[in-house]
Amino acid sequence: MTEDIRNREAHEAAEKLADYEWGFVSDIEQEFAPKGLSEDTVRFISAKKNEPEWMLEWRLKAYRAWLEMEEVSWAKLDIPEIDYQDAYYYAAPKAKEKLASLDEVDPEILRVYEKLGIPIEEQKVLAGVEGAARVAVDAVFDSVSVATTFRKELAAAGVIFLSISEAIREHPELVKKYLGSVVPQRDNYFACLNSAVFSDGTFVYIPEGVRCPMELSTYFRINAENTGQFERTLIVADKGSYVSYLEGCTAPMRDENQLHAAVVEIFAHEDAEVKYSTVQNWYPGDAEGKGGIFNFVTKRALCSGDRSKVSWTQVETGSAITWKYPSCILKGEGSVGEFYSVALTNNRQQADTGTKMIHIGANTRSTIVSKGISAGKSNNTYRGLVRVLPRAENVRNFTQCDSLLLGSDCGAHTVPYIEVKNPSATIEHEATTSKISEDQLFYAMSRGLDQEAAVALIVNGFAREVLKQLPMEFAVEAQKLLGISLEGSVG
Amino acid sequence: MLRIENLHATVADKPILNGVSLDVPAGEVHAIMGPNGSGKSTLAYVLAGRPGYEVSEGSASFDGRDLLDMEPHERAAAGLFLGFQYPVEIPGISYLQFLRESLNSQRRSRGEPDLSGAEFIKLAREQAGLLGMDAEMLKRPVNVGFSGGEKKRAEMVQMGIMNPKFAVLDETDSGLDIDALKSVGAGINRIMRAPDKGVLLITHYQRLLDYVQPDRVHVLRAGRIERSGGPELAHELEREGYAEAAA
Numbered sequence: 001m002t003e004d005i006r007n008r009e010a011h012e013a014a015e016k017l018a019d020y021e022w023g024f025v026s027d028i029e030q031e032f033a034p035k036g037l038s039e040d041t042v043r044f045i046s047a048k049k050n051e052p053e054w055m056l057e058w059r060l061k062a063y064r065a066w067l068e069m070e071e072v073s074w075a076k077l078d079i080p081e082i083d084y085q086d087a088y089y090y091a092a093p094k095a096k097e098k099l100a101s102l103d104e105v106d107p108e109i110l111r112v113y114e115k116l117g118i119p120i121e122e123q124k125v126l127a128g129v130e131g132a133a134r135v136a137v138d139a140v141f142d143s144v145s146v147a148t149t150f151r152k153e154l155a156a157a158g159v160i161f162l163s164i165s166e167a168i169r170e171h172p173e174l175v176k177k178y179l180g181s182v183v184p185q186r187d188n189y190f191a192c193l194n195s196a197v198f199s200d201g202t203f204v205y206i207p208e209g210v211r212c213p214m215e216l217s218t219y220f221r222i223n224a225e226n227t228g229q230f231e232r233t234l235i236v237a238d239k240g241s242y243v244s245y246l247e248g249c250t251a252p253m254r255d256e257n258q259l260h261a262a263v264v265e266i267f268a269h270e271d272a273e274v275k276y277s278t279v280q281n282w283y284p285g286d287a288e289g290k291g292g293i294f295n296f297v298t299k300r301a302l303c304s305g306d307r308s309k310v311s312w313t314q315v316e317t318g319s320a321i322t323w324k325y326p327s328c329i330l331k332g333e334g335s336v337g338e339f340y341s342v343a344l345t346n347n348r349q350q351a352d353t354g355t356k357m358i359h360i361g362a363n364t365r366s367t368i369v370s371k372g373i374s375a376g377k378s379n380n381t382y383r384g385l386v387r388v389l390p391r392a393e394n395v396r397n398f399t400q401c402d403s404l405l406l407g408s409d410c411g412a413h414t415v416p417y418i419e420v421k422n423p424s425a426t427i428e429h430e431a432t433t434s435k436i437s438e439d440q441l442f443y444a445m446s447r448g449l450d451q452e453a454a455v456a457l458i459v460n461g462f463a464r465e466v467l468k469q470l471p472m473e474f475a476v477e478a479q480k481l482l483g484i485s486l487e488g489s490v491g
Numbered sequence: 492m493l494r495i496e497n498l499h500a501t502v503a504d505k506p507i508l509n510g511v512s513l514d515v516p517a518g519e520v521h522a523i524m525g526p527n528g529s530g531k532s533t534l535a536y537v538l539a540g541r542p543g544y545e546v547s548e549g550s551a552s553f554d555g556r557d558l559l560d561m562e563p564h565e566r567a568a569a570g571l572f573l574g575f576q577y578p579v580e581i582p583g584i585s586y587l588q589f590l591r592e593s594l595n596s597q598r599r600s601r602g603e604p605d606l607s608g609a610e611f612i613k614l615a616r617e618q619a620g621l622l623g624m625d626a627e628m629l630k631r632p633v634n635v636g637f638s639g640g641e642k643k644r645a646e647m648v649q650m651g652i653m654n655p656k657f658a659v660l661d662e663t664d665s666g667l668d669i670d671a672l673k674s675v676g677a678g679i680n681r682i683m684r685a686p687d688k689g690v691l692l693i694t695h696y697q698r699l700l701d702y703v704q705p706d707r708v709h710v711l712r713a714g715r716i717e718r719s720g721g722p723e724l725a726h727e728l729e730r731e732g733y734a735e736a737a738a
Binding site for chain 2: 445446447449
């Protein structure tokens with residue numbers, strides 16, 4: 001099949017199924033790895049990215065380990081059998097030449113950003129408007145970074161913000177040291193797969209004592225039919241540094257399932273703070289559950305240094321299946337882990353998401369706030385682990401899990417695991433489940449809101465505690481997303 | 492302005508309204524009084540379109556439009572306001588956000604432009620001030636942590652902001668102390684006393700009527716208007732009780 005035919009088919013698929021608002025397929029030429037997964041695929045990817053030998057070896061080791069592992073089965077998810085040989089593991093926009101500046105970015109790519117509704121300020125950044133807000137956008141477009149802005153300013157601060165492929169070439173010593181140090185290759189099936197075939201992603205290094213001068217944001221797009229997306233993100237915050245990282249995505253319309261198995265690793269040294277915010281809006285499939293992304297993500301932070309802090313905030317509205325537990329290993333004394341989550345499922349979506357807080361160090365603290373919203377015939381599970389190891393004195397954890405049900409055909413489940421091996425720990429767990437209230441709906445409608453606006457408003461209020469953790473421009477986007485994702489869910 | 496004819500309504504298959512007929516012309520305030528369980532609140536909910544309140548017979552029109560054919564938000568956009576007996580809490584959403592979205596939604600359905608944030612905040616502050624409410628309270632989530640009296644006052648601030656053509660006020664006086672009653676009464680007069688507006692004031696007691704003079708008073712009992720009269724009827728009811736007055 002030639003690429004042109006493939007692109008045309010993608011277009012047709014998109015046009016056929018027009019009720020997904022952001023379901024469009026852009027017209028950029030793809031370069032595909034041969035279909036299927038083998039050592040040759042791994043070698044192809046590594047060669048495509050001009051990787052050094054050690055990186056290829058690292059991938060091959062992961063690939064061999066993966067062959068002997070099994071898919072997870074403990075989640076409350078109904079996962080169709082995935083044929084790993086029926087997917088492409090690499091697709092890159094054909095770079096005509098190396099891009100020196102944003103002006104040279106393919107106008108088609110810029111148009112895609114526009115369609116994605118990227119906040120105006122960031123569009124300005126992409127358009128190169130003078131005086132645009134200081135948000136650095138590392139544009140991960142279909143697996144390969146095509147534009148990186150503000151690199152100079154970041155470089156002046158000593159911040160490294162690169163695609164992971166570039167980082168492997170330019171800062172091999174850092175990548176070698178930290179890659180796989182938080183999420184080992186064999187951690188789980190999907191993380192291991194990612195380690196073998198990761199296509200691209202982001203590398204961030206904040207040097208000692210540096211407060212990153214801007215928020216870092218990355219937009220992901222899956223853009224090639226049948227292409228698994230295997231992003232790899234590595235963030236290292238050195239002593240006393242601070243960074244806020246934003247990750248957001250929407251995916252184009254797809255008629256076939258797409259596998260997305262990303263790995264995010266965060267390493268926080270002494271007194272470092274990392275805030276990681278996600279808005280996830282991969283294509284969820286149609287009302288009957290056809291199509292949609294399988295989102296199997298491993299996100300983990302190691303609070304290695306004393307008093308380090310990592311905060312995960314996520315708004316999960318997309319994907320057919322979400323399997324994701326952003327976690328914190330609280331090793332440093334007095335380190336702090338936070339997890340704020342809104343997970344919304346509609347139609348036939350399934351989400352099994354939550355966090356793990358592993359308290360190793362003394363005086364470590366963690367906060368978990370999870371808001372699950374279920375509508376349609378969806379299933380939404382919070383699964384969370386709070387583990388306090390024997391030598392962790394004076395640990396504190398607070399967990400709050402609230403579920404909101406819209407309609408009577410959906411499910412909300414809360415599965416907390418609490419393992420405390422040190423009696424000095426203070427662990428609090430609160431959970432509520434409620435249905436959206438007829439009183440609230442009528443009250444809002446009697447003031448002039450139509451039903452969908454009223455539902456969106458009430459749901460946003462329910463999720464407020466989490467949404468307020470997001471950086472402003474993300475919060476606005478996330479609020480809209482909650483409303484859009486629930487359209488037609490109450491009737 | 493509001494014309495109700497032979498209105499029958501059921502709640503959970505139980506008949507509550509059994510043929511209410513009522514005509515409130517523009518420029519008038521009518522009071523509906525009646526004992527508990529007479530159908531006062533049901534009438535208010537039916538007029539505002541609450542789901543579960545089924546009209547089995549009769550009609551209601553507002554400015555010549557069939558009210559019963561409209562969704563609750565369409566009724567609001569047409570200029571109908573319901574002051575709730577028990578205002579509802581919406582956690583996580585501030586009054587300012589709630590009312591701005593609501594008002595702009597009404598304005599859009601009427602083909603009017605949205606109010607900007609600044610315009611809206613000015614309007615909200617002004618209306619809160621006129622009702623003796625600290626405008627800072629509008630930053631708090633809708634009705635959350637408000638006392639009964641504060642909620643009722645906030646309902647009137649909402650009415651001031653929406654500036655409706657017609658208000659159905661369901662026991663707005665309950666839970667108010669005498670000072671709050673005065674200021675709410677003054678608010679109703681200020682916002683709604685106009686030649687092109689109307690009010691249906693639903694109340695159990697006569698005391699609010701000391702501050703808002705009704706043009707007509709109706710006694711609702713067992714889902715029917717049993718008696719109608721001038722303002723003096725309210726005093727009679729207060730003196731003699733519903734049982735006597737009905738006889």
